[in-house]
Amino acid sequence: MKFVAITSCPTGIAHTYMAAEALEQAGKAAGHDVQVETQGSAGSAPFDPAVIAAADGVIYAADLEVRDKDRFAGLPFVDVGVKKAVADAPGVVAAAVAAVEAAPKGSPAPAAGPALATKVTANAHVGTRIRQWLMTGVSYMIPFVAAGGIMIALSFLIGGYTINKVTAADLIASFDPTTAHDWAGLLFVLGGSAFGFLVPVLAGFIAFGIADRPGLAPGFVGGTIAVAVGAGFLGGLVAGFLGGFVALGLARLKVPNAVRGVMPVVVIPLVATFITAGAMLVVLGHPLKWLMDELTAGLNSLSGGGIVLLGVILGVMMAADLGGPINKVAYTFATTGLATVATASGQPVELKVMAAVMAAGMTPPLGIALATFVRRNLFTEAERQNGKAAVLLGAFFITEGAIPFAAAAPLRIIPAAMIGSGLTGGLTMAFGNTLRAPHGGIVVFGLVGQPLLYLLAIVIGSVVTAAAVVVLKGLHRKAPEAQSTATAAQPATV
Structure with missing residues (x-):
């Protein structure tokens, strides 16, 4: 059979492309042709219409709503999360085959225009839907984090920390190339x-996840007001949810047909934006600013065991789901904190938080890769090959490099990764490491405070991760071996 597949994850980085490779290989192994369109952070190359026309079915391995989904109308499909495709690609392909066999093939509809994407399950539990709304906001925020944070980091690397005195007016007046x-x-x-x-993008796309396009204006404007009043990250979260629910409520109002046509373009943006932004400015802004100030003061007052414990907690979160929602909560906490102090002098604790999060995120793939080198017999040939790739992924702070191993043995790999990452996070805090870049791994080591101690923390965490993996996988192997020995000792029967 011939399948077309779409893969996408909230960040559009590792899971998207790992799922694509897994589906292609699983399809080939089963004798099917699987072609994948990755809707990741690097954009996507849409399928040729002829490829879709020749397809028997579609595989959606996506955590965001698939763009241009109308192209596949009439085709049998399976819809799974991107992690499912990484963990069990053969099972996903088998499910797609079953879907094709159970339903007649239809004719694909013409391609629709490009659209913004979100994926929120209508009938999911409240907790699941809140997580999906948050992840929608985070997924659209991360490109701004990467672009802005790395440019600021490079500016400090080239011009020193006094470069924060340069203004746009200075450059307009006298830029010397x-x-x-x-x-x-x-x-x-x-x-x-x-x-x-x-913060505006985070708020805008949380609101978009709740109310679709009507939520964009109130979310963005509310997020901008949150920044203006000093409410920061918390203000953005509140503005996003408030704007989304106000817009959703207005969209569900029963109004005369004469008014319905202007609701989405005039009434909802006007009223929802006024309510959301007005509430942020005159009602919610001050208490949220006070709360943000207290949280910042609390972070900056941490010292000794308190700051080390914070590093351990953040490290454990980075490894708890290896790039999933818990990991992204820790990463978003670090990057939004970094955004507030990236242009500041000195070494505020937010820079230490960013350093701990990046080091802890590098540790799982590096530690597991080390385990594949020192105890090769505990891993399959495919895992040993993945170990080589995990070295590069870990070095560039792509925690998802550990996912293939966790998918095969989650109860052994994830606890081992959490131990190593928690240790790394605690050590970076104890060493006083700082970081002004939100991503990059070894590329931004020149921006790390006390880089040799930082490298030592990562090495120690990776070695501990590898040791824990070896021990846990070794324990798992004893039972089958013992059973095999006992079976061999039994007298043969005829």
Whole structure:
């Protein structure tokens, strides 16, 4: 059979492409042709219409709503999360075969125009839907984090920390393309501008996840007001949920047909934006600012065992689901904190939080890869090959490099990863490491405070992870071996 597949994950980075590779290989092993369109952060190359026309079925392995889904109308399909495709690609392909066999093939509809994407399950539990709304906001926020944070980090690397005194007006008045200082200043100003969108984008797309397009205006404007009043990340969350629910409530009102046509383009944006932004400015802004100030003061007051414990908790969260929602909560906490102090002098605790989160996120793939090298007999040939890839993924802070191993043995791999990452996070806090870049792994080591101690923390955490993996997988192997020995000792019967 011939299948077309779509893969996408909230961040559009590792899971998207790992699922694509897994589906292609599983299809080939089963004798089927699986072609994949990855709707990731790098964009996507849409299928040729002829490929869709020749397909027997569709595989959706996506945590975001598939763009241009109308192209596949009439085709039998299976719809699973992206992690399912990574963990059990043969099972997903088998389910797609069963779907094709159970339903007649239809004719695909013409392609629709491009659309924004979200994936919120209508009948899911409240907790699941809240997580999906949050992840929608985070998925659209991360490109701004990467672009803005790395530009700011590069500006400090080139021009030093005094580059934060450069303003856009300075560059407009006297930009000199022959000086490294002015290029560093340009990077700093552009990065700061990108960072300025973090909270509005987070709020806007949380609201979009709740109310679809009507939620965008109230979410974005409410998030902007949250920044203006100093309510920061918490204000963005509140603005996103408030704007989304106000817009959703207005969209569900029963109004005369004469008014219905102007509701989505005039009434809902106007009323929802006024209510959301007005509430953020005159009602919610002050208490949320006070709460953010107290949280910031509490973070900055941490020292000794308190800050080490924070590092351990963040490290454990980074490894708890290896790139899933818990991991993204820790990462978002770090990056939004970094956004508030990225242009500041000194070494505020937010820079230590970012350092702990990145180091802890690098540890799982590096530690598991080390285990595949030192105890090869505990791993399959495919896992040993994945171990080589995990070295690069871990080095560049892509925690998802550990997923193939966790999918095969979650109760042994994930606890081992949590132990190593928790230790790494605690050590970076104890060493006083700081980091001004939100991503990059080894690429941004030049921006790490006390880089040798930082590397030591990662090495120690990786070694502990590898040791824990070896012990846990070794214990698992004893039972089959013992059973095999006992079976061999039994007298043969005829």
